[in-house]
Amino acid sequence: MKRILAAGLGAALLAVLVAATxxxxxxxPPPDIPLEQHKGPYTLAPLPYATDALNPVIDTATMEIHxxxxxxxxxxxxxxxxxxxxxxxDKTLGEIFAGVSQYDAAVRNNAGGHWNHTLFWRTMAPPxxxxxxxxxxxxxxxxxxxxxxxxxxxxQAAGMKQFGAGWVWLIWADERLQxxxxxxxxxxxxxxxxxxxxxxLGNDLWExxxxxxxxxRRDAYLAGWWDxxxxxxxxxxFYRAAAVPG
Amino acid sequence: MPIPxxxxxxxxxxxxxxxxVETLRYHxxxxxxxxxxxLNKLIAxxxxxxxxxRAIVERSAKARKDRKIYTNAAQAWNHAxxxxxxxxxxxxxxxxxxxxxxxxxxxxxxxxxxxxKTAMDTFGSGWVWLYQxxxxxxxxxxxDGDPCFLRHGEPVFVxxxxxxxxxxxxxxxxxxxxxxxxxxxxxWRAVEGRLNALKDRQEAKAxxxxxxxxxxxxxxxxx
Numbered sequence: 001m002k003r004i005l006a007a008g009l010g011a012a013l014l015a016v017l018v019a020a021t022x023x024x025x026x027x028x029p030p031p032d033i034p035l036e037q038h039k040g041p042y043t044l045a046p047l048p049y050a051t052d053a054l055n056p057v058i059d060t061a062t063m064e065i066h067x068x069x070x071x072x073x074x075x076x077x078x079x080x081x082x083x084x085x086x087x088x089x090d091k092t093l094g095e096i097f098a099g100v101s102q103y104d105a106a107v108r109n110n111a112g113g114h115w116n117h118t119l120f121w122r123t124m125a126p127p128x129x130x131x132x133x134x135x136x137x138x139x140x141x142x143x144x145x146x147x148x149x150x151x152x153x154x155x156q157a158a159g160m161k162q163f164g165a166g167w168v169w170l171i172w173a174d175e176r177l178q179x180x181x182x183x184x185x186x187x188x189x190x191x192x193x194x195x196x197x198x199x200x201l202g203n204d205l206w207e208x209x210x211x212x213x214x215x216x217r218r219d220a221y222l223a224g225w226w227d228x229x230x231x232x233x234x235x236x237x238f239y240r241a242a243a244v245p246g
Numbered sequence: 247m248p249i250p251x252x253x254x255x256x257x258x259x260x261x262x263x264x265x266x267v268e269t270l271r272y273h274x275x276x277x278x279x280x281x282x283x284x285l286n287k288l289i290a291x292x293x294x295x296x297x298x299x300r301a302i303v304e305r306s307a308k309a310r311k312d313r314k315i316y317t318n319a320a321q322a323w324n325h326a327x328x329x330x331x332x333x334x335x336x337x338x339x340x341x342x343x344x345x346x347x348x349x350x351x352x353x354x355x356x357x358x359x360x361x362x363k364t365a366m367d368t369f370g371s372g373w374v375w376l377y378q379x380x381x382x383x384x385x386x387x388x389x390d391g392d393p394c395f396l397r398h399g400e401p402v403f404v405x406x407x408x409x410x411x412x413x414x415x416x417x418x419x420x421x422x423x424x425x426x427x428x429x430x431x432x433x434w435r436a437v438e439g440r441l442n443a444l445k446d447r448q449e450a451k452a453x454x455x456x457x458x459x460x461x462x463x464x465x466x467x468x469x
Contacts, residue, residue: 065417065418069418070418073418105369109369163317164371164372164389164391164408165370165409166370183370183390184369184370185369185370206370206409207371207408207409207410207413208413208418211410211413212413212414215272215276215410216272216276216277216280216410
């Protein structure tokens with residue numbers, strides 16, 4: 001047993017070394033510990049690209065306000081809500097989500113807001129820089145939705161159907177990929193979600209995500225958004241959720 | 247018969263600078279219009295297309311399969327009520343309104359404070375209402391498109407707190423928007439008029455009950 005563990009660790013270390021040497025100029029990957037395993041107090045991570053990098057799909061003003069004001073407010077208010085609820089201070093975000101119905105609305109809304117936006121920023125990249133889904137992910141999408149195009153259409157349709165503020169998600173649940181939506185800043189990790197699962201990809205349906213550029217045309221935003229999806233990063237939560245050896 | 251798309255009750259630049267032309271063009275000319283157009287498409291050829299807007303809201307709210315009709319009808323109603331709640335020249339509250347506010351909240355400032363707090367606590371998309379229930383004022387925030395009259399009471403004033411209502415003029419500052427509406431744009435004359443109409447209806451109902459001599463007659467035909 002010990003030997004297997006040691007071999008496994010050795011292989012992991014080797015993989016890290018190989019990755020580091022194969023790609024010496026690459027910036028550090030995001031922390032390997034998923035955000036839901038983190039405890040507060042929380043901080044707002046800088047965007048992994050400049051605020052004008054997603055133009056013309058997402059405009060600079062939207063990025064500045066969305067990250068610098070909205071996301072910052074969720075972080076600030078989450079830390080304040082945790083201060084006000086000392087019993088929550090030792091809990092991870094994932095533990096908070098699992099018992100979310102017992103806590104104040106401020107905990108639910110701001111914990112969700114922080115987690116959701118963190119995944120959102122990470123899984124985007126400048127147009128043309130997002131790569132493609134890994135072969136395993138693409139095969140799974142084709143298996144569960146018929147084709148990659150059918151998946152995109154279903155994701156957009158679900159995004160249109162969510163009335164008011166919320167999110168549309170690609171999740172791993174029941175051993176397959178599924179699409180679901182949540183209202184406000186809820187997410188599929190929360191015990192209150194209509195469909196629970198592990199989020200792979202999420203698009204923000206709040207008007208603050210698109211209205212400066214698209215006004216009331218959520219459909220145009222959803223259709224154009226694919227150009228900034230960072231498939232290389234999307235693969236990471238998928239591998240973790242589906243326990244694919246990556 | 248299709249539900250009409252009502253024009254703004256003031257010029258599109260009449261609320262400047264408190265509410266910009268750009269906001270009104272999008273909010274009224276795109277958002278509100280699109281709710282009315284979608285609603286008319288959805289109700290064509292159904293029993294709903296002979297009903298007044300409020301009756302469509304009330305009936306579709308009870309039918310799960312008519313959820314889309316409900317959300318579009320409710321938003322059409324809410325927006326029409328919102329525009330009628332605003333005025334370029336905000337005067338001061340009328341006599342009944344001022345008395346009602348003092349009785350329910352203590353003072354006008356306390357009313358404004360409570361209204362703003364409710365707006366901030368209404369997370370996501372929604373509406374904040376001043377309404378009357380059993381002759382008394384109260385404030386409530388409702389989520390998404392839910393109108394106040396379904397579960398709370400008869401509204402006399404509303405503010406839209408969907409982000410589209412304030413994003414062009416105030417970005418993420420919802421509180422600044424609500425503060426501007428309360429201090430510069432409330433159509434107090436309309437609020438007083440609505441209170442008067444409610445009072446008339448309540449008196450008419452009481453009359454009918456009295457004439458029926460306690461035989462349990464409910465004047466359901468008066469809303």
